[in-house]
Each structure stands twice: as C-alpha cells, then as structure tokens.
Amino acid sequence: MNAPKKVAERVSAALKRFIPVLNSAYTRDVNESDTVMIVSDILQELFGFDKYSEITSELAIRGTYCDLAIRTDGAIQMLIEVKAIGLELKDQHVKQAVDYAANQGVEWVALTNGRIWRIYRVIFAKPITQELVFEVNLLEFNPRLASHVDTLYLLTREGLSKSALPQYYAQQQLANRFFMAALLQTPPVLEVIRKEIRHFNPDIKLSLDEIQRVLVNEVIKREALEGERAAEAAKTLKKLEARRKRTKAKPKAAETPTDNNLGEGEFKPTN
Numbered sequence: 001m002n003a004p005k006k007v008a009e010r011v012s013a014a015l016k017r018f019i020p021v022l023n024s025a026y027t028r029d030v031n032e033s034d035t036v037m038i039v040s041d042i043l044q045e046l047f048g049f050d051k052y053s054e055i056t057s058e059l060a061i062r063g064t065y066c067d068l069a070i071r072t073d074g075a076i077q078m079l080i081e082v083k084a085i086g087l088e089l090k091d092q093h094v095k096q097a098v099d100y101a102a103n104q105g106v107e108w109v110a111l112t113n114g115r116i117w118r119i120y121r122v123i124f125a126k127p128i129t130q131e132l133v134f135e136v137n138l139l140e141f142n143p144r145l146a147s148h149v150d151t152l153y154l155l156t157r158e159g160l161s162k163s164a165l166p167q168y169y170a171q172q173q174l175a176n177r178f179f180m181a182a183l184l185q186t187p188p189v190l191e192v193i194r195k196e197i198r199h200f201n202p203d204i205k206l207s208l209d210e211i212q213r214v215l216v217n218e219v220i221k222r223e224a225l226e227g228e229r230a231a232e233a234a235k236t237l238k239k240l241e242a243r244r245k246r247t248k249a250k251p252k253a254a255e256t257p258t259d260n261n262l263g264e265g266e267f268k269p270t271n
Contacts, residue, residue: 001164002146003153007048011152014046015143022085022115022139029086035114036067036082042114042138043068043080048157066100070160077160078108085114094120094130102128108165110155115139119155121169133169178233181224185212186237 003011018041025038036057044051049070056069056076068080081097083089089111097109101122109120109130116137123129134151141148153159154168173179183189190208197204197211216225224230 001150001153001159001168003150003156004158007153007156007158008146008149010048011046011149011156012143014042015138015141015149015152018042018046019139019141019143025085026115026139030084032082032084032087035085038085038114039080039082039112040068043070046152047155054157066097069106072157072160076104076106078110079104079106080110080112083111083113087113089113089116089118094118098122098128098130117155119165133165133172173233173236176229176233177221177224178229179237181220181230182234182237184215184220186241 018038021038025034030038040051040055040057043049043055049055049072054070054072056071057067066079067082069076070078070080079097079101081093081100083093093111094109097111098120101107101109102124107122107124109122111118111120116135118135119133120130121133123131134154136151141152143149154165156164159165187208190211193211194206194208197206
C-alpha cells in the first residue's frame, strides 16, 4: 500500500533524523527506560501519533503493565512492548506482550527495541496464539526508497485510520506458498490445467484427481502442504469459497431456499 505524499515526506524526514539517534543509542547501549523515550518520540515524529492524547505509557492491564499503547477514538489499537536497544528480541518477550493484548482484547502487538520492530496479530483462539506479520530494522531502511517508506506507512496514524495493517495482513494471507498450494488443488484450477494439456494433445485423458496427485507428489513442495500454516491456508480458502458461493446464491434465494454452499465442487486439499 502506497503512502500518501505528505505522510511519505514526514516518514522519510523523520527516518533520516532517527537513524543517527538509534545508532548512537545502540553504541552506548542505553537502558530500557531510555529506549522507551526514543520509541515514544518515534511514534510521535515518524508515525504521527499525538504524544499527549494517543500515546499512553505504562498501561495497566489486569495487574501488569505494558510499556506503551496507541489509543485513538477512545480505543486501544496497538500495544507496544519495549526492550533495551541492545537486547535481542526473543520469543518470551512476544508471549508477555501477547498476554497483555489478550487481556485487553487488542488485536495488534508491536515488540521493539527501537531498532527492530516486530508486528504481531493476536489470534483469539484456545489457546491464545500470535502470528508474526512482518519485521523491520530501522537501521537498515533507506529514507529515499519508496518501498521502505510504504512499509512504515502501515504503522502510521494515517495508515491506522485507513485499516492499512489489516489490509496488508489479509493480502499476506493469500499471497503465500501455503495458500497458493491449497488454491492449486481446487477444481477450477485443476480444470484449467486439464484444458491447457488438451490444447497440446487432445488425445490425453487426465482426471482432476490425477492432475492433483502430480501437483501434490511432484510439483508442490512438501513444506507448503503440511503443518499448521498449510492447514490454516486450507481453512481460509474454504471460508472464501463458501462466501463466494453465498454471494452467487443471493439473487436466486427466492427460487432456491436451500443452502447449497457445501455442495458439489468443494475441494479437499491433500495434506
């Protein structure tokens, strides 16, 4: 998603100012409280949040505290757990931040040491889990590269108001090897492959099952077919397919009162 011109200019200018600040702080190995101050300034000057009304420090959540929180329109949008700038971010830091978010019902969590920003989406399931959406290192970013600025736009106040982060997440859910592997096994895609094969040789007779077996056993990497993310991708695809069928069925609702969403054509990705 492209950042608007004014936002891009602010992000680029602020990034130029903060890279030396972060480098200096990293060299001096400043403590966590000093890192929190730098992160707070970044949230204000780079990401555009109001320091007094939208950036909350030491937010108390059920007897514990989160370092920073972004609050807009009276609701907390993101919790931010800050570690000292020289500390390498670890899994246990993520768990603490996600626990904060789960207690507050917040979907987004940022874990940062000022240099590195990890953005997570909280999955409200049993048990509560999280998914890393993306990670950036500000010290490796070039203020003149539009692609770098556009990535940071996702975390800006303007991006937040436009739901840029949820949109980016939704796109990533579809544009990955797990979803593509599941999509390749659906009847419409298999049918297209069969038609293309027949164009080259009309005498070749292949069933959709045969084409799927070749894809699963010889084409698609096993890592894209197995595991939690592959199962989640297959689940996402089923939901999208059911939604599409419901949308198509609406004009005929009066003529066809029964629900046909799980009828012919439902795919079963091979795991």
